Amino acid sequence: MEEQKEQIFCLLVKMECRDELFRELVENSEDIFIVADRELKIQYASSSVTKVLGVEIGFLLGKNILDFIESEKLHRWDQSLKKGEDHITDEVIFTDGSNHEVYFDVSVSKLFHEEKAQGLALKLYNVTSQKLREQELIRSNQQLDQVIYKTTHDLKAPVMSALGLVKIAEQASYEEQSLYLGMIKKSLLRLDSFIEEMNNFYRNEKLALHREKIDLENMLSEELDNLKNLYPDRSIDISWNIGGNAELLSDKVRVQTIITNILSNAIKYMDLQKQNPFIKIAAQITEEVCDIQVEDNGIGIAQAYQEKIFDLFFRATDQGQGTGLGLFIVKDTIDRLKGTINVQSKIGEGTIFKISIPNQLYQPIEIE
Structure with missing residues (x-):
């Protein structure tokens, strides 16, 4: 079917067809059709632009096609078409109205009038x-x-x-x-x-995502007991405060995974030279979101490493027996829950992790 539509499109372009048949074909297609003149200014865009890219047609009209496609790619198309090819295929990336990248397979043909090229016709298929x-x-x-x-x-x-x-x-x-x-x-x-x-x-x-009620205070208590058994030789003052006006619903296993890895990381990399090592946990639960902040006065993370600590197997220090998996798992888990995580840290002073997880109080979790 797609091959047939491709052949029809190319045929119509060659025949300089601008009548209702052409418009009916392209306006009822989920593909995007764009026509640019000899100066590469966009003169026509099909209505599917709004559906696929989330922008009005007027956003494209009158703009130069170079605003959306690299000049090198366009030059390559021109050279291929000058060699006599009926049309060429390639890949392009557009940015939609939400600033997300949208990938297309594109078919490019010259637009003729009286045997002279008058512009380009593009058909974009969302891939x-x-x-x-x-x-x-x-x-x-x-x-x-x-x-x-x-x-x-x-x-x-x-x-x-x-x-x-x-x-x-x-x-x-x-x-x-x-x-x-x-x-x-x-x-x-x-x-x-x-x-x-x-x-x-x-x-x-x-594992698929699940939606269940979470007692965050009880979860913290259990995880800290487990971690104390894992690090019996590390004395550290741990306190927490949980506030808010709502209960928390999310994926219990994944929230537990986040908390376990963040806390074990803080314990592993505590500053052994400090007399009063601490971990402070603050959580605020609303109907929309659960915000968790974990602060410690450990060894800290160098500024040069702070963008890399969530990479798989990356370790910013040789202290402790870390594998470089913990923070990668934390970031990946939070991404799956549609949340965010930020880090603030200074060498010798400590680290603060700020985590925000959507509260699924009224909406089921979107399973990827």
């Missing part, structure tokens, strides 16, 4: 959904490569360490064995932490 799927597939494959490499490396290190310590402990005296058992426990806890992060990564990628 945004396909492009986004392709980009997501490429991203997933790249992440999979990194995850496989990282998993084999980070699983092997603590296992080999524990096995080596077991061998030493077997030959050590009774008094020394308790020391080695503690070291073995530390290696296994590191392994357990990594496996849990990988589990969170997998769940975030695969």
Whole structure:
């Protein structure tokens, strides 16, 4: 069907057809048709412009096509058409009324009058959904490569360490064995932490979103108890304050994942030189949004790294045993919940994470 429409379109352009048949064809199509004159000013745009791009037709009329298409691409089209080709196909990107990129396959033909080229005729077919799927597939494959490499490396290190310590402990005296058992426990806890992060990564990628009531205060209490067991040697003052006038509905597993990773990050990278390390948690829940702020006086994050901390496997410091997965999972999870996260940090002073998650109190979660 699309091939047939393409042939009809090219035929009509060649026949210099501007009658009602042409208009009926293009106005009832979901594709966008654009006609530009010899000066490349847009003289006609089909009504599908409003539906697809969310802008009025008048937004395009009279503008130069170079305002929307790169000059190099346009020059390439011109050279190909001068060689006698009936029409050429390419890809272009437009920005819609919401400032989002929309991807098109475009068919370009010359507009003739008395055997002289009088302009260009473009037919644009929206392929945004396909492009986004392709980009997501490429991203997933790249992440999979990194995850496989990282998993084999980070699983092997603590296992080999524990096995080596077991061998030493077997030959050590009774008094020394308790020391080695503690070291073995530390290696296994590191392994357990990594496996849990990988589990969170997998769940975030695969599980559908759910809408359920969340007791944020109870969730914080449980997560902090778990983290204290994971870091028994780290004494830190943790306080929280939850306010607002509404209950919170969202995906419980994912909200828990966000809180766990943010708090464990704050504990892992506390400043061991400070006498009074702290974590302050403040949350405000309204009918529209849940705002969470987590502040610590830890080692801080260098300004040069603050845009990279959410990248997969990125680590801004060698302190602690982080894998570089935690903050990536946090950002990815918040994106899936249609929320936002911002970071403010200074080396030696501490870090503040500001998180905003839409409250799904009255609306179900949009499953991607």
